[in-house]
Structures are given as C-alpha cells and as structure tokens.
Amino acid sequence: MITVEQHLAHVLGALAPLPARTVPLADAYGCVLAEDVVARLAVPPFDNSAMDGYAVRSDDVAAASAEQPVRLRVVGDVPAGSTARPVVEPGAAVRIMTGAPVPPGADAVVPVEDTDQPPGPGAGKALPAVVLIARGPAAGRHVRHAQEDVAPGDLVLAGGTVLGARHLSAAASVGYGSLRVRPRPRVGVLATGAELVAPGEPLRHGQIPDSNSTLMHGLVQESGVEAVDLGAVDDTPDALRRVLDQALGRVDAIVTSGGVSAGAYDVIKEVLEPLGAVRFVKVAMQPGKPQGFGLLEAPGAAPAVPLFALPGNPVSVFVSFHVLVRPALAKIRGGGSAVPLRDAVAAVGWTSPPGRQQYVPVVLDAEPDASGRVRVRPATSGGSGSHLVASLALADALAVVEPQTDRVDAGDAVRVMMIS
Numbered sequence: 041m042i043t044v045e046q047h048l049a050h051v052l053g054a055l056a057p058l059p060a061r062t063v064p065l066a067d068a069y070g071c072v073l074a075e076d077v078v079a080r081l082a083v084p085p086f087d088n089s090a091m092d093g094y095a096v097r098s099d100d101v102a103a104a105s106a107e108q109p110v111r112l113r114v115v116g117d118v119p120a121g122s123t124a125r126p127v128v129e130p131g132a133a134v135r136i137m138t139g140a141p142v143p144p145g146a147d148a149v150v151p152v153e154d155t156d157q158p159p160g161p162g163a164g165k166a167l168p169a170v171v172l173i174a175r176g177p178a179a180g181r182h183v184r185h186a187q188e189d190v191a192p193g194d195l196v197l198a199g200g201t202v203l204g205a206r207h208l209s210a211a212a213s214v215g216y217g218s219l220r221v222r223p224r225p226r227v228g229v230l231a232t233g234a235e236l237v238a239p240g241e242p243l244r245h246g247q248i249p250d251s252n253s254t255l256m257h258g259l260v261q262e263s264g265v266e267a268v269d270l271g272a273v274d275d276t277p278d279a280l281r282r283v284l285d286q287a288l289g290r291v292d293a294i295v296t297s298g299g300v301s302a303g304a305y306d307v308i309k310e311v312l313e314p315l316g317a318v319r320f321v322k323v324a325m326q327p328g329k330p331q332g333f334g335l336l337e338a339p340g341a342a343p344a345v346p347l348f349a350l351p352g353n354p355v356s357v358f359v360s361f362h363v364l365v366r367p368a369l370a371k372i373r374g375g376g377s378a379v380p381l382r383d384a385v386a387a388v389g390w391t392s393p394p395g396r397q398q399y400v401p402v403v404l405d406a407e408p409d410a411s412g413r414v415r416v417r418p419a420t421s422g423g424s425g426s427h428l429v430a431s432l433a434l435a436d437a438l439a440v441v442e443p444q445t446d447r448v449d450a451g452d453a454v455r456v457m458m459i460s
C-alpha cells in the first residue's frame with residue numbers, strides 16, 4: 041500500500057496545466073487567468089457626476105438657501121455619453137446627468153432635488169434658461185474623480201485568478217475585451233458495472249441505479265470545470281474500449297468508477313492494466329483503497345489524457361474525488377482553490393482502520409465547543425461505510441483521521457475537509 045501523499049504526488053507530477061489561449065471576455069467565465077491584468081484605463085476614466093442635477097462653481101452657491109436661492113444661467117446640457125464641454129463661468133451652471141463628465145470650471149454638482157427644476161424626464165426634459173439653487177454643495181460634492189478606483193498601470197487581477205463575474209467586469213472596466221486564460225478542462229465521466237440502470241428506471245433483481253454518473257458529473261461541475269457525460273458501460277471490455285476511443289481527443293481528462301479491485305469482472309483493470317499506461321495501486325485510505333491513474337494516448341497530435349479510475353463504491357468515489365481528483369483538476373486548470381481543512385473536535389467517538397487514512401462523512405453541530413471549535417459527528421451510524429450513498433447527502437464535511445489512529449474519542453481534535 042502507498043500513502044495518500046505518495047499517490048497524490050505521483051498524480052500531480054504527471055499533470056501539466058492546459059495551454060493558455062486568448063478568448064473574448066464572454067467565454068472567459070470560470071477559466072483561470074494566465075496573465076496579470078494591468079489597467080489600460082483609469083476607473084473612473086474622467087471626473088464625472090454622481091447625481092442628476094447641475095454642475096456649478098461651489099463659490100457661486102455657497103450662500104444658497106431655500107429662502108434665498110441663488111440664480112444661475114444654464115449654459116449647457118451634458119447627458120451621460122455626451123462629448124460636449126461647455127465651460128461653467130462664474131454665475132453659470134450646466135445641467136448634468138449621473139456619469140457625465142464634469143464640465144470645465146465646475147467643481148461640484150447640485151442634485152436636481154435642490155433646485156427649482158422638476159426631476160425626471162417629461163416636464164424635466166426641457167433645458168431651462170435659469171436655475172434656482174436652494175442648497176450650495178461644498179467643493180467636490182457629488183463629483184467622482186478620475187482614477188479614484190484604479191489608475192492606468194495598476195494591477196487589477198493577478199494571474200491564477202479563477203474568473204468570476206466580478207473579475208470579468210473589472211477587466212472590462214480597465215479596457216480589456218479579451219483575456220489570456222487557461223480553458224476550462226472538459227472532464228469525461230464514465231460509470232462501469234453490469235448491475236447499473238439509469239436513475240429512475242425500474243430495477244430487476246441484482247440491479248441498482250447508477251448514482252455514480254450523477255455524482256461524478258456534479259463533482260466535476262463543483263470543481264469549476266466542464267463535465268462531459270460518457271454514460272455507463274457494462275463489464276464487457278469491448279463496450280469500455282469503444283467509449284474510451286470515442287472520448288479520447290474530445291476530453292482533457294476522464295474519471296471512471298468501478299472495476300478496479302479484485303473481482304473477476306473488473307473491466308477497467310481488464311482493459312487498461314495490460315496497456316501499461318494506467319497504474320493500479322492500493323492507497324492507504326478508507327474508503328478509496330483501490331485506485332488507478334495513468335495517461336492514455338490520444339489520437340493524432342492531441343496530448344495524452346489523464347484517467348482517474350476510482351473504486352465503484354459511491355462514498356469511495358466521493359472521497360477519492362475530493363482527495364485526489366479535485367487537486368489534479370486544479371493543476372490541469374492552472375489554478376483553483378484547494379478544499380479548505382478546518383480544525384474541529386469530535387462530538388462522539390468512532391473507530392478508524394489502522395494504517396489507513398480515514399475520511400468520515402460528518403455533520404457539524406450547531407453549537408461550537410467551549411473554545412469555539414466546531415463539533416462534528418459521523419453523518420450516519422455506518423461511519424465511513426463506502427456504500428452509504430443516500431446518507432452521504434447529510435454530510436457537511438469529511439473528517440480526516442490519520443493512519444496511526446485507530447479510534448477517535450469524544451473531545452479529540454480532528455481536521456475536517458469542508459465539502460459543501
């Protein structure tokens with residue numbers, strides 16, 4: 041048996057990030073940024089108004105009040121998007137809308153509500169010749185200054201950022217229409233097993249619903265990459281070869297479930313072991329002991345495709361995915377966060393198989409312990425039983441118990457991998 045760390049190091053050592061390419065912003069969502077984004081434009085790009093109203097010289101209106109409004113000549117109109125630059129001389133005002141450039145001479149904006157003019161379109165649309173100012177703003181009031189947020193040359197996004205909506209809008213605002221990114225890997229998911237029936241279909245004796253396809257599909261999506269459903273195959277080698285041949289060249293990685301232990305019909309092992317490319321190992325973890333990993337040759341000049349052969353038990357799939365596949369996908373993707381580990385305390389005791397790192401689906405108690413640590417307890421009385429697929433839905437986290445520990449007692453410190 042090899043340790044989890046040894047197997048993970050072997051997996052990560054075999055992988056490289058997908059090559060970067062330049063894509064329009066609209067296609068960059070969920071990709072990992074492959075360059076630093078340095079502002080090409082300032083934000084805001086020019087001094088502009090924060091209010092619909094009148095751009096004024098603050099000195100002109102310092103004494104304005106409702107009882108004694110100050111009268112100004114309206115010498116221009118600057119809607120947002122306008123290129124007009126009417127000058128505000130002493131005694132003058134320019135009508136201005138939110139976001140429009142503050143005209144030369146003006147140093148403050150009076151909201152329309154502080155004037156004698158009607159707000160809004162309709163009656164408010166016609167440009168008056170004169171405006172009465174009922175309250176004088178201080179210099180700079182309601183003016184948003186150029187570069188207040190970002191100046192040209194500022195670092196806005198660091199390479200390695202996983203691009204979400206706010207990152208893309210930041211890039212747009214500083215002058216980018218496209219970005220250099222690593223594309224989201226496409227990950228094929230394939231279940232194997234003669235007993236599998238599509239979810240919702242009637243079962244004959246000995247058959248079970250294929251829940252792993254759905255599980256793997258969702259886990260791939262939760263990792264921020266694209267899932268490609270390769271379906272389910274029975275335990276016949278030809279069926280598996282056909283699906284793999286079709287998938288190679290179409291996907292950047294493949295995750296399979298089942299067929300990797302000691303069974304006479306373990307089809308993944310039967311097909312892939314003789315090729316030599318996939319290494320089958322026993323990893324000192326529970327669940328998830330039997331694992332396969334290797335690189336499959338793709339047709340033509342396409343790069344080799346990593347294949348993760350996970351054991352068929354559903355909780356084994358779940359644990360193996362979080363412990364091994366997720367970090368591997370982050371490497372292929374060129375970034376992405378590791379699943380966070382948190383210090384917790386066991387609310388009850390349980391046993392752990394000696395010599396294997398145990399991953400127990402746990403729920404978090406609502407109340408922390410006296411020192412503020414979160415308290416956890418196994419999600420089911422079955423502990424880390426790898427077949428307890430329905431109860432897996434209850435879990436908030438996976439408690440990680442080191443191989444040298446064979447029992448956890450109530451009050452013991454444990455680390456938990458936050459999964460939801």
Ligand SMILES: Nc1nc2c(c(=O)[nH]1)N[C@H]1C(S)=C(S)[C@@H](COP(=O)(O)OP(=O)(O)OC[C@H]3O[C@@H](n4cnc5c(N)ncnc54)[C@H](O)[C@@H]3O)O[C@H]1N2
Nearest residue numbers: 231233250251252253298299300301302329351352353356
């Ligand atoms: N003689 C030995 N037997 C087993 C060993 C061993 O070392 N020696 N290891 C056990 C461990 S640990 C695990 S884990 C499993 C792994 O087995 P396989 O990867 O070969 O998986 P299968 O035999 O195909 O299935 C195991 C289990 O999971 C159910 N399953 C499979 N696919 C799905 C699916 N898509 N959806 C829902 N459930 C699925 C399947 O029906 C089995 O119950 O081997 C142990 N045996």
Ligand code: MOO
Nearest residue numbers: 327328329356426
């Ligand atoms: O290691 Mo198996 O994955 O116990 O169930």
